[in-house]
Amino acid sequence: MAVLPNVLQVSAELTEGLSVGLQRPLFLLALPVALLALWALVFRDASGLASPRSRRWFFAARVAVVALVVLSAAGPYTVQPQLTAGEPSVTMLVDESDSMAVSPAVEERIADEIEAEGVSVRRVPVGVEDSSPIGDALSANVREDGNLVLLSDGRVTSGQSLTEATELARSANATVSTVSPEPRTAERYVEVAGPEKVSLGVENRFAARVDGVGPNTSTTLTVRVDGEQVLERSMEDAPQVVEFNHTFESTGGHTITAEIDATDRFSENDVFRKTVRVVERPEILYVSPGEYPFRGYLDQLYDVETAESIPDDLSPYYAVVVQDAPADSLGNVDRLQEFVIDGGGLFVVGGPNAYEGGGYEGSNLASMLPVTTGEGQPRATNIVLAVDVSGSAEEGMSVQKSASLSVLENLGDENEVGIVGFNYQAYRVADVEPLSENRGQLADKIRRLRAGGATDIATGVRGGGELLGDRSGTIILISDGHDNPDEAASVASELSERGVRVVTVGAGERVNERTLQTIAGAGGGSYFRASETTRLGILFGGSGAPGASELIVLDRRAFITSGVTLTSSPASFNDVSVRPGADYLVAGSNGQPALATWRYGIGRVATLTAHGEDGTLDGLLREPDSLLLTRTTNYAVGDPERKATGITGVPDTRVGEPTTVTYRGSDRPGSDRPGSENISFRRVDEELFEATVTPESTGYHDVSGATYAANYPREYAAFGPDPALDTLVDDTGGREFTAGQGEEIARFATERARGVRPVRTDWTWLALLVGLLVFTAEVSYRRLQVRRRDTTSDGGLP
Incomplete structure (x- = not known):
C-alpha cells in the first residue's frame, strides 16, 4: 500500500515485532545524482597511471561511502519491542458519589491485596453526593506510562466525558482498568417520556419507565395528570415500561407526575415530573x-x-x-x-x-421538491471506502472486511469508487475509478488488507478526502470507532463544507457507536451498523432486494x-x-x-x-x-406556535442544570411577569427573546407565566456499570477486574512497569560511522599499496 502524500515517513515490517523505516526518505533522491557525479569523476576521460581494476575498486568503495552518507541523511530507524524497567504502582480512583452506595465498599480489600504483592497504591477519592466528575479525575491523574484503576460505575454527571479522558490517557500511553462491583442494594427510579407539545383534543401516548438495580422489591407506580390519578400498577422486578394514553381538553401548561412507592436506597428519584404544553390544533x-x-x-x-x-x-x-x-x-x-x-x-x-403522471417535471412545483420527477435516475457519485486497518480493529478484521465487501457489493455500477486503508497513517489502496470496471479488483484488494498500528480515525477521514481530491462525493468510513471523535468530526465537518459527505459503518468485535455517530453527524451523513449495508447501498444506486x-x-x-x-x-x-x-x-x-x-x-x-x-x-x-x-x-x-406572540416556552430540566426560557413578542418581557424577578432576557431575533434559569430544587416552577419541571439530579437516574467503561478499557489497553482480583491487578501493574514496549532507535550515527570506516580503510589500503610498490600516486586515482 502506498502512503498518501501527506505522510513523509516510510516504514516496513521485516519480522513480527521488528520494523525499519526512514524519517526523511526524500533524501534518497540525492543518491543517483551523487553516483552519476562519482562515475564521471572516476571513469569519464580516464587518464593517469591507475589501472581499470584499481578504478573499479575505488569506485565501489566510494559508492559505499556515498550511499551510507545519504542513508544517514534519510534518518534510518528501527522499532522493536524491548524490556523496560520501572517501579510498579497503581493509582486507584475511588468513586464516592451516591450512585455507588448501592454497591459494596471494596476499595480497602482491593488496596490491601495489591500492596501485599509489593505494589504501591495511591488512592484518590472521586465525586461526592450527586456529583460524579469521573472524566475530570481521570485526566488529572494521567501520567506517562501510568497505570490507573477506576473503581466506579462510570456514570459521569459533570465535567469531562469519559471519551475526552480516554484520548488523554492514550496520548500518555497510560492504561485505565476498571472495577465495577455489582449492585447489591435494591434501588428503583422512575421517569416519564412523551411529547412536550401536543394539540388540543388529540390523544397522545406517554410512557412511565421504572428501572433500577439490585434484588427484586415490591414497587407501586402511580401516575397523575394535573393532579388526577390516571394509572396505578404494582410490579416486582425492573425495568418495566407502562404506556398510557391521554387527551388534553384545554390549552396551556399541564403536568404529569409519576411516583413510585418502593423500599430502596434513595427517595430522591421516587418522583418524576413532566410538563406538557397544549396548543390549538394547527x-x-x-x-x-x-x-x-x-x-x-x-x-x-x-x-x-x-x-x-x-x-x-x-x-x-x-x-x-x-x-x-x-x-x-x-x-x-x-x-x-x-x-x-x-x-x-x-x-x-x-x-x-x-x-411523472401529473406533469411535475418543469413546473414551478417541481423546483420546491426534494425529488426530481420523471423516470428515476441512478444516484451516481464519487465514493471512497476508508477502511480501519489499525491494531484495535485486528480482532474484528474479518468483520471489517466482510462489511467492506458488503458495502462494495451493494453500490451501484454507475459510481466511481476508491479505497483508503488507515491506522495512524492513510494508505492509498485503490484510486477512484468506475466501479463497473473494477468491482472484482477492489474486492480482491479489500481481502488482502492486513491490520496493525495505532488508530487515528481523523487520518482516515482526511485520507479519504485527499483521495477524492477536488471532486465532491462521499467517504464511507468502516471502523470499530475506538478513537476520540473530536478531531475526526472536525475534519468531517470541513469536508462537508466542500461537498464531501462522511457516512460511517460500525464493524468489529466491539463497536463504539457513539464515536461513529458523532463523526457522521459532523460530516452530514448517517451511521449504519455492519448489518445495514443494504440500506447504505440503496443510497448509492444499489438494487436492494429484487421483487x-x-x-x-x-x-x-x-x-x-x-x-x-x-x-x-x-x-x-x-x-x-x-x-x-x-x-x-x-x-x-x-x-x-x-x-x-x-x-x-x-x-x-x-x-x-x-x-x-x-x-x-x-x-x-x-x-x-x-x-x-x-x-x-x-x-x-414545524412549530405549531410560531405564529403566536406573548408565548413562553421552557423545557423541563434537572436540579442544577440550566434550561432556556423562550419568549415571543415585540417587546422585551419585564420583571413584572410572575417568576421573572431575577431573569434577564436577551434579544436573539426581531421578535424572540431568551433567558437562562437553573433550578435549585425539585418540583414545578413558574417563570414568565409558564411552568417547567425540575427533576432529581442525573446522579440518581442510572445505576450499575456504564457501557462506556468497556470502550475506556479497550482504547487504553487496560483490563476489567472484579472486586476479588486485587492480586491480578498487582500482577498487571508489574507487567506494565517492566513491560515490553515498542522502542524506536535512530541509526543515523551508525551509517555515518560505517561510512567513515569504509573511507578510512579505502584510503589506508591505497596508501599501503603505493608504499609496497615503491611508486607514487601522481596521475593515479583522484
Whole structure:
C-alpha cells in the first residue's frame, strides 16, 4: 500500500515485532545524482597511471561511502519491542458519589491485596453526593506510562466525558482498568417520556419507565395528570415500561407526575415530573382533486380545510398537503412557493396523477421538491471506502472486511469508487475509478488488507478526502470507532463544507457507536451498523432486494423516522430520484425512493411517493406505519406556535442544570411577569427573546407565566456499570477486574512497569560511522599499496 502524500515517513515490517523505516526518505533522491557525479569523476576521460581494476575498486568503495552518507541523511530507524524497567504502582480512583452506595465498599480489600504483592497504591477519592466528575479525575491523574484503576460505575454527571479522558490517557500511553462491583442494594427510579407539545383534543401516548438495580422489591407506580390519578400498577422486578394514553381538553401548561412507592436506597428519584404544553390544533390546507382516506386521517389530528386548488391567501395555514394532484390543477403555485420560502410547510403525497403522471417535471412545483420527477435516475457519485486497518480493529478484521465487501457489493455500477486503508497513517489502496470496471479488483484488494498500528480515525477521514481530491462525493468510513471523535468530526465537518459527505459503518468485535455517530453527524451523513449495508447501498444506486416492495428506513436518527416501524408493502411507487442535498429517509426494499425531505427557504418540504394502485395510502394509514404519516405532517407543520406572540416556552430540566426560557413578542418581557424577578432576557431575533434559569430544587416552577419541571439530579437516574467503561478499557489497553482480583491487578501493574514496549532507535550515527570506516580503510589500503610498490600516486586515482 502506498502512503498518501501527506505522510513523509516510510516504514516496513521485516519480522513480527521488528520494523525499519526512514524519517526523511526524500533524501534518497540525492543518491543517483551523487553516483552519476562519482562515475564521471572516476571513469569519464580516464587518464593517469591507475589501472581499470584499481578504478573499479575505488569506485565501489566510494559508492559505499556515498550511499551510507545519504542513508544517514534519510534518518534510518528501527522499532522493536524491548524490556523496560520501572517501579510498579497503581493509582486507584475511588468513586464516592451516591450512585455507588448501592454497591459494596471494596476499595480497602482491593488496596490491601495489591500492596501485599509489593505494589504501591495511591488512592484518590472521586465525586461526592450527586456529583460524579469521573472524566475530570481521570485526566488529572494521567501520567506517562501510568497505570490507573477506576473503581466506579462510570456514570459521569459533570465535567469531562469519559471519551475526552480516554484520548488523554492514550496520548500518555497510560492504561485505565476498571472495577465495577455489582449492585447489591435494591434501588428503583422512575421517569416519564412523551411529547412536550401536543394539540388540543388529540390523544397522545406517554410512557412511565421504572428501572433500577439490585434484588427484586415490591414497587407501586402511580401516575397523575394535573393532579388526577390516571394509572396505578404494582410490579416486582425492573425495568418495566407502562404506556398510557391521554387527551388534553384545554390549552396551556399541564403536568404529569409519576411516583413510585418502593423500599430502596434513595427517595430522591421516587418522583418524576413532566410538563406538557397544549396548543390549538394547527390549521392545514388539504389540496386534492379526489377523495382519499388520508383526508379523514388528518382530520383526527389537525384543523383541516379542503380545497381543489391553492388559494391566494395561505396566511391561516401552517402547512399545505397535496395528494395525487396534477401540476396544472393546483392553481396558484407561485403563492405556494412564497408560502414555503417564508416558513410554511408542504407535504406532497404521490399517486397515479402525481409526479411523472401529473406533469411535475418543469413546473414551478417541481423546483420546491426534494425529488426530481420523471423516470428515476441512478444516484451516481464519487465514493471512497476508508477502511480501519489499525491494531484495535485486528480482532474484528474479518468483520471489517466482510462489511467492506458488503458495502462494495451493494453500490451501484454507475459510481466511481476508491479505497483508503488507515491506522495512524492513510494508505492509498485503490484510486477512484468506475466501479463497473473494477468491482472484482477492489474486492480482491479489500481481502488482502492486513491490520496493525495505532488508530487515528481523523487520518482516515482526511485520507479519504485527499483521495477524492477536488471532486465532491462521499467517504464511507468502516471502523470499530475506538478513537476520540473530536478531531475526526472536525475534519468531517470541513469536508462537508466542500461537498464531501462522511457516512460511517460500525464493524468489529466491539463497536463504539457513539464515536461513529458523532463523526457522521459532523460530516452530514448517517451511521449504519455492519448489518445495514443494504440500506447504505440503496443510497448509492444499489438494487436492494429484487421483487420486494416492503419499506426500509434509511436514517433512524431523523425526527420523522426515529422509532418508526414499517410493515406495509405499497403496491406502487412514483418514478423519482432524490436530489443531492435532500434527506433520503425511506425507500422500497428494491431501491425506489419513498420518502424524502429538505428545507426550501426557511420552510420544510416532504415528498411521499409510495402508494396503493388506486392512489390511496393503503397500509400506511394503519398502525404502526401511520406514525410515519403523522411525523411527516408534523415535520411540515414545524412549530405549531410560531405564529403566536406573548408565548413562553421552557423545557423541563434537572436540579442544577440550566434550561432556556423562550419568549415571543415585540417587546422585551419585564420583571413584572410572575417568576421573572431575577431573569434577564436577551434579544436573539426581531421578535424572540431568551433567558437562562437553573433550578435549585425539585418540583414545578413558574417563570414568565409558564411552568417547567425540575427533576432529581442525573446522579440518581442510572445505576450499575456504564457501557462506556468497556470502550475506556479497550482504547487504553487496560483490563476489567472484579472486586476479588486485587492480586491480578498487582500482577498487571508489574507487567506494565517492566513491560515490553515498542522502542524506536535512530541509526543515523551508525551509517555515518560505517561510512567513515569504509573511507578510512579505502584510503589506508591505497596508501599501503603505493608504499609496497615503491611508486607514487601522481596521475593515479583522484
